Amino acid sequence: MAAQIWGSEKRARRRREISAKIAQMPELHDSKPLPFMTREEKIMESARKLTILTEKMGQIIDPTDPAELYHLNNEVLGLEGNPMALHGVMFIPALSAQASDEQQAKWLPRALRREIIGTYAQTELGHGTNLQNLETTATYDLATQEFVLHTPQITALKWWPGNLGKSSNYAVVVAHMIIKAKNYGPHPFMVQLRDEKTHEPLPGITIGDIGPKMAYNIVDNGFLGFNKYRIPRTNLLMRHTKVEADGTYIKPPHAKINYSAMVHVRAYMLTGQAIMLASALNIATRYSSVRRQGQIDKSQPEVKVLEYQTQQHRLFPSIARAYAFQFAGAETVKLYEHVLKEMKSGNVSLMADLHALTSGLKSVVTYQTGEGIEQARMACGGHGYSMASYISEIYGVAIGGCTYEGENMVMLLQLARYLVKSAALVKSGQSSKLGPLVAYLGVKSEPTSLIDRIPNSGFTEYVKTFQHVSKRQTLKAADMFFGLMEKGEKREIAWNKCSVELNRASRLHTRLFIVEAFVRRVNEIADIRIKEALTDLLHLHVNYELLDIASYALEDGFLSASQLDYIRDQVYLYLGKIRPNAVSLLDSWEFSDIELRSVLGRRDGNVYENLFKWAKSSPLNKTDVLSSVTQYLKPMMEKARL
Ligand SMILES: CC/C=C\C/C=C\C/C=C\C/C=C\C/C=C\C/C=C\C=C\C(=O)SCCNC(=O)CCNC(=O)[C@H](O)C(C)(C)COP(=O)(O)OP(=O)(O)OC[C@H]1O[C@@H](n2cnc3c(N)ncnc32)[C@H](O)[C@@H]1OP(=O)(O)O
Ligand SMILES: Cc1cc2nc3c(=O)[nH]c(=O)nc-3n(C[C@H](O)[C@H](O)[C@H](O)COP(=O)(O)OP(=O)(O)OC[C@H]3O[C@@H](n4cnc5c(N)ncnc54)[C@H](O)[C@@H]3O)c2cc1C
Numbered sequence: 110m111a112a113q114i115w116g117s118e119k120r121a122r123r124r125r126e127i128s129a130k131i132a133q134m135p136e137l138h139d140s141k142p143l144p145f146m147t148r149e150e151k152i153m154e155s156a157r158k159l160t161i162l163t164e165k166m167g168q169i170i171d172p173t174d175p176a177e178l179y180h181l182n183n184e185v186l187g188l189e190g191n192p193m194a195l196h197g198v199m200f201i202p203a204l205s206a207q208a209s210d211e212q213q214a215k216w217l218p219r220a221l222r223r224e225i226i227g228t229y230a231q232t233e234l235g236h237g238t239n240l241q242n243l244e245t246t247a248t249y250d251l252a253t254q255e256f257v258l259h260t261p262q263i264t265a266l267k268w269w270p271g272n273l274g275k276s277s278n279y280a281v282v283v284a285h286m287i288i289k290a291k292n293y294g295p296h297p298f299m300v301q302l303r304d305e306k307t308h309e310p311l312p313g314i315t316i317g318d319i320g321p322k323m324a325y326n327i328v329d330n331g332f333l334g335f336n337k338y339r340i341p342r343t344n345l346l347m348r349h350t351k352v353e354a355d356g357t358y359i360k361p362p363h364a365k366i367n368y369s370a371m372v373h374v375r376a377y378m379l380t381g382q383a384i385m386l387a388s389a390l391n392i393a394t395r396y397s398s399v400r401r402q403g404q405i406d407k408s409q410p411e412v413k414v415l416e417y418q419t420q421q422h423r424l425f426p427s428i429a430r431a432y433a434f435q436f437a438g439a440e441t442v443k444l445y446e447h448v449l450k451e452m453k454s455g456n457v458s459l460m461a462d463l464h465a466l467t468s469g470l471k472s473v474v475t476y477q478t479g480e481g482i483e484q485a486r487m488a489c490g491g492h493g494y495s496m497a498s499y500i501s502e503i504y505g506v507a508i509g510g511c512t513y514e515g516e517n518m519v520m521l522l523q524l525a526r527y528l529v530k531s532a533a534l535v536k537s538g539q540s541s542k543l544g545p546l547v548a549y550l551g552v553k554s555e556p557t558s559l560i561d562r563i564p565n566s567g568f569t570e571y572v573k574t575f576q577h578v579s580k581r582q583t584l585k586a587a588d589m590f591f592g593l594m595e596k597g598e599k600r601e602i603a604w605n606k607c608s609v610e611l612n613r614a615s616r617l618h619t620r621l622f623i624v625e626a627f628v629r630r631v632n633e634i635a636d637i638r639i640k641e642a643l644t645d646l647l648h649l650h651v652n653y654e655l656l657d658i659a660s661y662a663l664e665d666g667f668l669s670a671s672q673l674d675y676i677r678d679q680v681y682l683y684l685g686k687i688r689p690n691a692v693s694l695l696d697s698w699e700f701s702d703i704e705l706r707s708v709l710g711r712r713d714g715n716v717y718e719n720l721f722k723w724a725k726s727s728p729l730n731k732t733d734v735l736s737s738v739t740q741y742l743k744p745m746m747e748k749a750r751l
Contacts, residue, residue, distance in 0.1 A: 110639055110697035113630070114435055115176075121699070123170075124180050128701040130169050136161055137185045138703060144496035145728055148326050152275075155191045155327045162186075163223055179381075184704045188385065188506045190328035192276035193226055198377075199271075200227030203281040203370035206449065207297055207346040216299060220279075225305070228272045229370055230333055231283040231295075235264025238519050240283070240295050240368075245335065247284040247298055247345075254342045254354050256298060258284055258335040266315075267333035269513075274318030274331025278303035281346065281370070282333075288356045297346045297367055302333070313338035324505020348453075363457035365464070369449070372460075374514045375467035376445035379438030382478040384698070385507040387431040389500045391695040392710025393485035394424055396492070398692050399714050414488075415691065421684040423488050427481030428687070428694055429627075429650035432643070434474050437626035441470060462544050465527035468520040469619035475510035476517060482507055489709060492716075497708035497723050518612060525586070525611035528618060532587035546622065549576040550583060558668050561675040568628045571651040574668065575624050578661040579617040586610040617658060624651060642690055649683035652676050 111121035131137055137158055143151055162169075162185060170177035178197065201220055204213060204227075219225050236242050244265030247256040260266055267273065273280060279301055286296040302314050310316045315334035322330065345352055349361035361367070397415035405412050414420050444466070448459045486493040486500040493500055511517045531547040534540060540551025554577045560570045586607055593603035604611075631647050634640040655662070656676050662668035668676075687694070702711050708723045709716060729735065 110642065110694070111699050113634065113639060113643065114432070114698055116439060120176060123177060124699060127170055127177065127180055128184060128699070128704070131181075131184050131703060132701065134165070134169075137165075139187075139706070142708075142723065142726070143187065143189060143706060144499075144502075145726070148321060151189065151327050152192065152329070155186055155189075158185050159191055159193060183384070184701060186327075187704075187706060188325075189502060190271070190325050190506075192272055192327075192329070193223070194328050195228040195271040195273075195277070196220065196223075196226050198374060199229035199370050200277075200279070200281060202373040203229055203297060204299070204346070206369040206373070206452070207281075207348050207367060208299070209347040212299070212343070212347060216279075225279050226272065226277045227279040227281065228270050228277040228331075229283075230267040230270040230273055230280040230300075232267065232269040233264060234266045234268040234332070237269065238516055243283065243285060243295055245282070245284040247286050247296065247340075249286070249288040249342070249352065249356055250339075251289075251356050253339070255339045256284075256286070256342060256345065258282065258298070258300065258338040258340060260315075260334040260336070265334075267331075268319060269330050270333070271328045271330050273302075273333055274316065274329035276329055277331075278305060278308060280333070283367075286345070286352070288352065288358055293358055295367065296350060297370075298340060299344045299346060300338075300340055311338075323509070324502055325509055362455055363452075363460055365460065366452065366457065368464075369452070371514055372464060372467055373445065373449075375471040375520075376441045376463075377438075378510055378514065379441055379470055379474050380435055382474050382507060382510055383431050383434035383438055385503050386427060386434065386478045386481045387695060387698045388700055388705055388707075389482040389485040389503045390424060390428055390431060391698060391700055392498055392500055392705060392707045393488045393493070394428070394691050394695050395710050395712075395714065396489050396498075396716060397424065399716050400490070402490075414490075415688070418681070418684060420488060421688060421691075422680075423484050425649060425684055425687050425691060426653040426680075427477075427484060428691065429646045429653065430477055430481060432646055432694075433623050433627040433650055434478070436630040437470060437474075437623045440626050440629075441467060461527065462546060465524045466546060466622070468515065469524040469615050470622070471510070471514060472517040472520045472524075473616055473619040473623070475507070479504065479508040479511060492709050492720065495709070495720075497720055498710065499705065499707040502706075518608075521612040521615040522608060524615040524618065525608075528583045528614055529587045529590060529611070532583050533591075535584070536587070536591075547618075549621075550580050552576070552580075554580065554667075557666065558662065558672060560668070561672050568624075568647065568651055571655065572621075572625060572628060574655060574662060575617070575621040575651075577667050578658060579614070579621045581665060581667075582610070582617050582661055583614040586614045617661065620654060620658065624654060642694065645683055645686045645690070646694065648679065649687060652679040652683065656680060 112118045115121045115124060140154060146154065166172050170181050172178060204217055204220065208216065220227055233243055233245065235244065244261055246259050250257055281297045282300045283295050283297050286293045301311065302316060303310055313336045316331060318329045318331055342352060349366045351359040397420055398413050400414045401411040402414050403411060405416060444463060448463045451459060482500060482504045486504060489498055492498055531543055531550050534542050535551050543551050554573060558570060558574045560574060563570055589610055590603055590607045593606055594600060627647050627650060631640065631643050634643065659668060659673055708719045711719055
């Protein structure tokens with residue numbers, strides 16, 4: 110199963126080897142539990158481990174393999190971030206995709222050797238979503254052949270970029286490029302922010318940390334202002350766009366090609382989210398198989414809480430989602446790598462498809478991951494609320510994904526643009542022009558679902574039902590939009606009036622893709638035992654998801670009330686079937702205790718001993734009487750007694 114999750118036997122074995130090596134290297138372990146550290150201590154601890162890793166990485170992993178790097182990162186540095194999180198996730202990808210060969214030769218080796226630390230500075234205090242209204246300017250000075258970066262007002266301060274505040278000395282900065290008074294829109298520039306020797310901010314740069322956040326606090330998300338700060342012309346990233354010395358602008362082959370670093374993260378973050386969901390579920394499911402509370406049969410002893418159907422219903426559909434996201438994420442990364450290769454050689458024809466797909470997936474996966482993690486926390490009762498479970502930290506980090514790399518509603522609306530265009534093709538009889546991801550929009554569906562009528566139909570009838578509801582909602586939302594425009598409404602106004610319905614279409618389309626990715630994967634599996642276990646999970650997935658969106662299929666009678674009962678019964682049937690495999694389905698992800706950082710979810714299952722030991726190690730328990738008591742509470746009580 111681990112091979113299925115991580116992509117191959119070799120990958121699963123390498124993960125085990127890496128975890129085993131790290132277990133033998135105490136210098137790479139947290140020196141005390143992270144929840145007992147202040148933010149400053151955590152940042153210091155993370156930097157300590159990061160520098161040891163830089164020295165010893167080659168002994169542990171193949172540093173050129175992103176999957177090994179990611180695993181090493183999760184084990185040693187953890188999900189709260191590190192001083193170079195953005196360096197790997199966005200700075201290097203941005204340089205790789207957007208810098209010319211010559212620029213790459215100059216900067217990439219230095220970045221890879223970690224001579225310099227970089228980030229991606231795009232979002233501003235006043236604007237994150239609407240990139241056309243960013244306010245930072247890069248004005249070309251023909252006389253000196255330099256760009257002058259400037260922050261015209263407070264809302265133009267860069268705000269949020271990870272590791273910008275304190276760690277990075279370079280950044281890819283996105284600014285509106287102005288040449289001879291003409292604004293060419295947002296473009297990426299390589300900018301040095303700090304002196305390489307002293308790490309002091311360079312003159313003309315105002316920079317700092319934006320303060321503590323809901324989670325992810327090891328990362329110094331920062332602010333940045335420029336006061337007429339000059340950089341050479343050749344610091345504009347010039348793989349796709351060029352500016353000649355005389356100010357001549359050579360436009361890129363696709364208007365949005367400069368957005369590729371965002372698409373990179375959207376594609377890669379899906380498996381990151383799956384890992385966070387599976388981690389939280391691993392903790393909750395292990396705990397649920399240890400925790401005994403109440404009886405189902407009063408004549409019997411107390412049961413493990415995992416025996417309760419409500420507990421299973423709370424956890425198991427999310428286990429299925431974690432697998433589904435991992436499989437859909439792996440497919441998306443493959444597609445991304447393919448499109449990136451094509452883009453580098455000038456073929457940009459697949460960019461729109463990839464943008465639509467990653468926009469939808471990023472939104473649905475992050476939202477459902479958040480839901481699943483929060484349910485996992487609640488499934489642990491009181492102990493879930495303790496930082497000993499670590500689930501609240503996992504939640505805080507994962508839920509950030511709903512916002513970063515494009516706010517979810519906004520990204521769903523991006524996919525909706527693509528769906529509406531596809532609907533227009535269907536309506537004008539041009540279905541043959543539909544791309545493979547939306548080809549189903551042009552296929553006539555049966556009048557009713559055959560879900561409970563064709564025994565052994567595999568998952569075909571389910572997929573058809575998801576296709577039906579997605580198609581119907583897309584065409585309905587598109588009709589609503591076109592209808593408003595026909596009535597004379599301006600395009601943007603009509604769009605806004607339909608946007609809730611449009612986003613519903615985007616979610617249904619994306620959920621269909623996730624189901625299909627799961628089906629594709631299960632169909633490929635040769636090992637009969639693995640196939641059987643994953644088929645059960647897939648049964649739960651399709652039935653649970655369909656029930657969740659059933660109103661769309663009931664509206665037009667595609668599903669009947671009796672079919673809904675059938676689907677519901679299937680959910681209960683598969684909850685029971687999955688119960689014996691539940692812990693194994695999560696243990697198969699092979700998270701080490703070091704990586705999980707959860708006292709509640711350790712592999713040994715000694716929940717109560719571990720919790721008591723952890724509580725005793727709390728800094729508050731170093732003394733029996735705290736100074737807050739001697740200084741304030743004791744005098745107050747004494748005064749009251751007088
Ligand atoms: C095995 C594993 C190995 C490694 C793992 C590695 C990494 C793990 C990954 C993640 C790690 C986990 C945690 C990371 C932790 C923290 C976060 C880190 C970083 C966060 C960074 C950021 O947040 S950076 C800032 C991100 N900002 C945004 O996303 C802004 C969102 N806004 C936009 O993208 C745009 O403004 C917009 C798309 C909403 C609109 O753009 P605009 O220019 O205004 O365009 P429109 O007029 O609306 O549209 C015009 C047409 O252009 C099309 N379009 C838009 N974008 C694209 C695109 N990217 N590609 C192709 N086409 C695009 C759009 O659809 C329109 O098309 P039409 O045909 O309809 O006209
Ligand atoms: C943990 C974290 C890490 C980050 N890291 C980075 C980084 O490294 N680099 C970087 O540059 N940025 C980073 N960001 C910033 C992030 O990319 C933005 O916050 C994000 O893109 C959302 O933009 P915003 O904050 O402007 O939200 P807003 O756009 O102001 O969103 C507020 C509300 O308005 C709605 N809304 C906005 N526009 C529309 C629209 N057109 N239609 C409908 N509804 C709309 C949204 O749906 C949302 O409900 C990070 C953010 C976080 C939380």
